[in-house]
Each structure stands twice: as C-alpha cells, then as structure tokens.
Amino acid sequence: MLEVEDVSKRYGETVALSGATISFRAGTVHTILGENGSGKSTLVKLLSGIVQPDGGLIKLDGKPFSGRSPADFQAAGFATVFQEVLIAPDRSVTDNILLGLDGLIKRRIARDRRRETAAAALGRFAITDVPLDAPAGSLPLAAQQLIVLARAVVRRPRILVLDEVTAALDYADRESVFTLMRQLAGEGSLLLFITHRMDEVMALSDRISVLRAGQVVRTEDCGGSTATELLKAMAPQTAAELLHV
Numbered sequence: 001m002l003e004v005e006d007v008s009k010r011y012g013e014t015v016a017l018s019g020a021t022i023s024f025r026a027g028t029v030h031t032i033l034g035e036n037g038s039g040k041s042t043l044v045k046l047l048s049g050i051v052q053p054d055g056g057l058i059k060l061d062g063k064p065f066s067g068r069s070p071a072d073f074q075a076a077g078f079a080t081v082f083q084e085v086l087i088a089p090d091r092s093v094t095d096n097i098l099l100g101l102d103g104l105i106k107r108r109i110a111r112d113r114r115r116e117t118a119a120a121a122l123g124r125f126a127i128t129d130v131p132l133d134a135p136a137g138s139l140p141l142a143a144q145q146l147i148v149l150a151r152a153v154v155r156r157p158r159i160l161v162l163d164e165v166t167a168a169l170d171y172a173d174r175e176s177v178f179t180l181m182r183q184l185a186g187e188g189s190l191l192l193f194i195t196h197r198m199d200e201v202m203a204l205s206d207r208i209s210v211l212r213a214g215q216v217v218r219t220e221d222c223g224g225s226t227a228t229e230l231l232k233a234m235a236p237q238t239a240a241e242l243l244h245v
C-alpha cells in the first residue's frame with residue numbers, strides 16, 4: 001500500500017535518514033522502533049509532507065506519490081498525530097477537532113452537526129470526558145492529546161501516523177487508543193506507530209521496523225524477534241550494558 005524506497009534526508013552535515021526502505025501493508029499496525037536521533041521523526045515528517053526527501057521515492061498503491069505539502073498528503077488520506085500537541089488554545093474543543101476539515105472535504109459541516117461530529121470522533125476512544133465547548137488551551141495536556149487524536153480520526157484516514165502519542169495519556173485512555181488502533185487496522189487502514197516503549201511494541205504491532213542512526217536495520221513480522229533481540233538491533237551499546245552481553 002505504502003512504500004518508502006531508498007529515502008534519504010540530511011540536515012546540513014547531519015544524515016537523518018540514509019537509504020531507508022520500508023514496505024507498509026494496509027490493515028496493519030506497523031511500528032517504527034528507534035532510539036532518540038535514529039530518524040523516526042524525520043520519517044514522520046516525510047510522510048506528512050513537512051519535509052521533502054533529498055533522494056528516494058514514496059509510493060502509494062504502487063505508484064510514485066508526488067505530494068509536496070501537508071495538504072497533498074492529507075488529500076491522499078494521510079493523517080499524522082505529532083509528538084508535540086498542536087492545538088489552537090483559544091478555540092473550542094469542537095473547533096479544534098474539526099480544524100481544517102471543512103476545507104479538506106470541500107464543504108462546511110452544518111453548524112448543528114459540528115458538536116455531534118466532534119463528540120463521535122472522541123467517543124470512539126476517549127475514556128476521559130473532554131468538554132466540547134471549553135477552550136482547548138484550558139484543558140490538561142492529556143485532554144489536549146485526545147483532541148489531536150480525535151482531529152486525526154475524524155478525517156477517516158487510510159494512513160494514520162502516531163508519533164509517540166501515548167506518553168501524556170493515563171492508563172485507561174492509552175488502552176482505549178490501542179483498541180482503536182487495532183479497530184482501524186481491522187477496517188483496512190495502515191497504522192504507523194512510533195514508539196520506544198517495548199511493552200507497547202510487542203502488544204500492538206503486526207510488523208516492526210527498527211531504525212538505527214538513520215538506517216532501517218530490519219523489518220519483520222511481530223514475533224520474529226524477542227524484545228531483547230529488538231533492543232540489540234535498536235541500540236547495541238545500551239543492550240550490551242543492560243544485558244551484559
């Protein structure tokens with residue numbers, strides 16, 4: 001469904017990604033595992049149109065995808081939830097969830113349906129009650145994280161990229177987000193899940209790619225390696241220190 005082929009990205013002297021090749025399948029949760037600085041966020045930015053690769057190709061449904069901007073990627077069915085919570089603090093929760101959607105689907109959602117649409121998106125996974133009319137900036141970080149997740153879900157993306165999104169959430173909401181991810185994958189979407197939490201990786205993933213120093217060092221089905229083997233692939237030095245191997 002989605003392929004990243006031999007993709008490279010440098011920032012000045014720093015090589016953030018080097019010859020990265022990963023094939024992603026529809027209907028799967030595909031986890032990208034890597035240490036800080038391994039290139040995960042760069043991959044996320046490439047797959048949301050925020051940065052362009054220096055070389056290589058992104059393919060969608062077997063054809064080169066030439067999107068150059070976030071709007072192009074959104075129109076092609078991508079949605080990304082970033083590590084940093086991006087909200088319009090003075091706007092209501094409803095406005096924040098529907099932000100940009102009116103333009104995207106080329107029609108305005110009728111006024112009376114706005115709250116209903118926002119509530120339905122949140123209702124798919126949020127356990128914590130999030131007041132729809134409150135200014136989003138007045139709410140705790142965890143509620144803001146739920147808002148940006150709902151903003152992605154309401155678009156019904158084919159490809160949903162979640163970059164370290166569970167850190168701010170409490171246990172119940174986190175579990176519920178995981179259930180949603182499995183549901184969306186079951187409905188045929190591709191879920192790209194960026195994390196460095198091994199417990200989440202093993203519980204959720206269908207496929208796993210490991211990034212190290214900008215390179216994809218392996219892609220395999222979950223269960224192909226133990227958590228220890230994945231840790232060794234991701235961070236050999238840390239693994240050696242922790243495991244005395």
Ligand SMILES: Nc1ncnc2c1ncn2[C@@H]1O[C@H](COP(=O)(O)OP(=O)(O)OP(=O)(O)O)[C@@H](O)[C@H]1O
Pocket residue numbers: 011012014015016017034035036037038039040041042043
């Ligand atoms: N805008 C930038 N300018 C210069 N260097 C950058 C920039 N963005 C990323 N880098 C560098 O590129 C490399 C890969 O960074 P990236 O943020 O993709 O890694 P990451 O795995 O997402 O790390 P983290 O988990 O800390 O977000 C790092 O060495 C980083 O310092």
